[in-house]
Amino acid sequence: MQSVQPAARSGPRGWSDEAVRLIEADTRRSADTHLLRYPLPSAWCEQADVALYLKDESTHITGSLKHRLARSLFLYGLCNGWITEGTTVVEASSGSTAVSEAYFAALLGLPFVAVMPSSTSRAKIELIEKFGGRCHFVESSGEVNAAAHRVAEETGGHFLDQFTNAERATDWRGNNNIAESIFDQLGDERHPVPSWVVVGAGTGGTSATIGRYIRYRGHPTRLCVVDPENSAFYPAYVQRRRDITTGMSSRVEGIGRPHVEPSFLPTVIDRMVQVPDAASVAAAHRVSSVLGRRVGPSTGTNLWGAFGLLAEMVAAGTSGSVVTLICDSGDRYSDTYNDDAWLAKHGLAPERHTETLDEFERSCVWPDSAPAAR
Known part of the structure; x- marks a missing residue:
């Protein structure tokens, strides 16, 4: 997917304002x-x-269906000031949520990391990588959430945390x-x-x-x-x-x-x-x-x-x-x-x-x- 990065805007929220506009424009299209x-x-x-x-x-x-959730999580992060220019976006997911989040990260020109078990099928990994996402592997599903928190902390990024923030x-x-x-x-x-x-x-x-x-x-x-x-x-x-x-x-x-x-x-x-x-x-x-x-x-x-x-x-x-x-x-x-x-x-x-x-x-x-x- 070709990245369409937010253009520079004046003011302290210039990049974030443009990022929201890009997501809303994508929704209309x-x-x-x-x-x-x-x-x-x-x-x-x-x-x-x-x-x-x-x-x-x-x-x-x-x-x-996870396309809607990913869009909402990105807007939530942007409007709360958690996602800014250059932020590494992280999720604990090996499935459809990570695929959709990788798409929105690429749209905004942001790095995206999906944390998942090493047993994840190659087909799912390829879908995430298709949209420019990177996969970080752990041994078991029980380690995924803690690893996602750790990756976000190490990169100075934002953990989208779908299971907490969805509603x-x-x-x-x-x-x-x-x-x-x-x-x-x-x-x-x-x-x-x-x-x-x-x-x-x-x-x-x-x-x-x-x-x-x-x-x-x-x-x-x-x-x-x-x-x-x-x-x-x-x-x-x-x-x-x-x-x-x-x-x-x-x-x-x-x-x-x-x-x-x-x-x-x-x-x-x-x-x-x-x-x-x-x-x-x-x-x-x-x-x-x-x-x-x-x-x-x-x-x-x-x-x-x-x-x-x-x-x-x-x-x-x-x-x-x-x-x-x-x-x-x-x-x-x-x-x-x-x-x-x-x-x-x-x-x-x-x-x-x-x-x-x-x-x-x-x-x-x-x-x-x-x-x-x-």
Whole structure:
């Protein structure tokens, strides 16, 4: 990516003012992501007049929902005076967040370092390096956060710290955030105010933004957060505790954490659903087949939760719409979640859950086995 560095401006904040302008101009050029209507079987969805929409975040220039978070974190750092000309920007991430942050660092001509485990796949490393980022490796995922703090201190840089700052950095009242965009795009639909919005939690920033916006605007919409196995968010929500730890990493990339992150706000959530990891894979494969293009595993987690809510609405004869997200493209996972041998090796074979999806499409029946907390 060719760097477009901020031009010199007069005054003590000249560089920072120009940096903010560059990010805002980039946002205007990229417009907004699409809201797709997912085709539901007419044989049963007419019983309750329901609709399902997918907010396609994979169309951002960096390919994922994390593009919004990265933009917000950079603006937050700039406007707080933490990022200035020449600042080395640091993040603890080996995934989509680091890819998007590397893009914005390059836009501003700033050095970017992503701290990650040495086991990180070459494909992810190459995506970060594509935008000019540098990767700093540690032995285990448990060392990443401390190492990021250390790199920032050694370089005199700024640690973006997505897991702490995600909910703080995003303007939840509007300003074309993802919540405002969803409701605007639904404006001319049959059900312009959705019954449910379904999202996963990685940092907790997206769920916090949407949950706050719903309350700020006084919408009757409810927020459902879906969570994979091994994540601390679901048990923390059920037990109303923040000291939950699982000691294990999520197998669904981009969502789930082994402990409760500061940006996770359970008080804005109306329901949580724990989704089996293999079910996330099955749903991702099914949606990829329906849309004719691959989606990532966290999108599968979202859809598994959305399908369950739709079945519940149809069974109750309740009309309305459900909205969820396409988080990123499945092309990033060609050698993992889209590889049968890799799935079998990791105990993620989706066949049993594929049968559930087949039955759902035939009859809109959904199993009661998936845990849900209200």
